[in-house]
Amino acid sequence: MVDPDCLFCKIVKGEVPAEIVREGDRTVAFRDINPQAPTHVLVVPRDHLPDAATAAATDTGVLDAVVREAHEVALAEGVADTGYRLVFNTGAGAGQTVFHLHGHLLGGRGLNWPPG
Template identity: 75%
Template structure:
């Protein structure tokens, strides 16, 4: 999609700090990190949400999740714990409508806090 920020990152039209890249999936650092490790993992193909990706290509969804784990390993947070989050829809906080998994770690992420 020509107006999709993440499609532009995939196409190399918008810069990003790429940490992993495969044939169908790419991972890059979030520009507004919410934890010491905050990496976004996206499919290169455009799917607006995780629900739509799951309906269209469950294998690609599996690749996104597998890549999220590899990011956690590379970032050294797999042993201490990490979170993988998909925001689905505006009401859940999704602001870029190209499915993306947030990989968060490097600090306590217990919920509820306290």
């Protein structure tokens, strides 16, 4: 399923340019245009789901695919051994601005807790 008005659906379809770093059968990973760390890659499913909660409720394994792909990106980007953060913002109150499920893979610097 694709939402014709969704920015990330358009990136997945190649209609909007992005710096793609990895493509899988179920996912596409591309650099964030406003990076918050030296490595900041978004991993999105090819199918449109608005957020992580919806994806979990559908129980299709798409969250597993996104997490698996994020780890492959972390390996390729050289941040897997030093550590990385994978963030899913769910809802506007949590900072989600594009309502297409996506994981933010962050690494390449110390990531203190709490974030912000």
